Amino acid sequence: MEIRASAEDYLETILVLTNKNGKVRSIDLANEMNFSKPTISVQMKKFCENGYITFDENRNIYLTEKGSEIANRIHKRHTLLADVLMAIGVDEKQAYEDACKVEHNISEKTYECIKAFHDKSLRKKN
Numbered sequence: 102m103e104i105r106a107s108a109e110d111y112l113e114t115i116l117v118l119t120n121k122n123g124k125v126r127s128i129d130l131a132n133e134m135n136f137s138k139p140t141i142s143v144q145m146k147k148f149c150e151n152g153y154i155t156f157d158e159n160r161n162i163y164l165t166e167k168g169s170e171i172a173n174r175i176h177k178r179h180t181l182l183a184d185v186l187m188a189i190g191v192d193e194k195q196a197y198e199d200a201c202k203v204e205h206n207i208s209e210k211t212y213e214c215i216k217a218f219h220d221k222s223l224r225k226k227n
Contacts, residue, residue: 106205109175110134111144112153115164116172124161178204178212185219 104112114133118125127145131138145162148154153168164172179200186196207215 104171108144108148109171109205110201111148112164112168112172113175113179115154115162116169116176119164125163126159126161130162175204178207181216181219182207185215188219188222 111130111134114130115125118129118133122129127138127141130136130145131141134141145154145156148168149156152165153171155163155165157163179197182200182203183193183196186199187193191199
């Protein structure tokens with residue numbers, strides 16, 4: 102299964118909600134992402150079939166190692182890009198919205214350059 106931007110967003114949202122609430126159900130994703138519960142259910146079935154998530158007996162959703170790897174990578178990108186945008190004066194809400202758009206399309210090389218610049222900037226402040 103090729104992971105597209107929308108799938109990365111689902112996995113990242115599962116990660117964020119798990120970190121925030123300790124558990125995630127389909128209704129939590131539907132509410133957070135503003136999608137219908139049937140839409141979420143279809144996607145979760147695909148993720149389960151492809152080894153990105155599992156469910157427990159209460160239908161709580163858990164990222165597998167494979168799903169967690171993708172979710173963590175995207176979340177790190179999202180957070181770093183938003184931090185850089187805020188550092189140059191973009192307000193927080195807009196920075197997170199824009200970072201979400203950029204995180205999926207930016208090349209690994211460009212991301213690594215932005216990360217190096219960000220890390221260097223932090224060292225100068227400290």
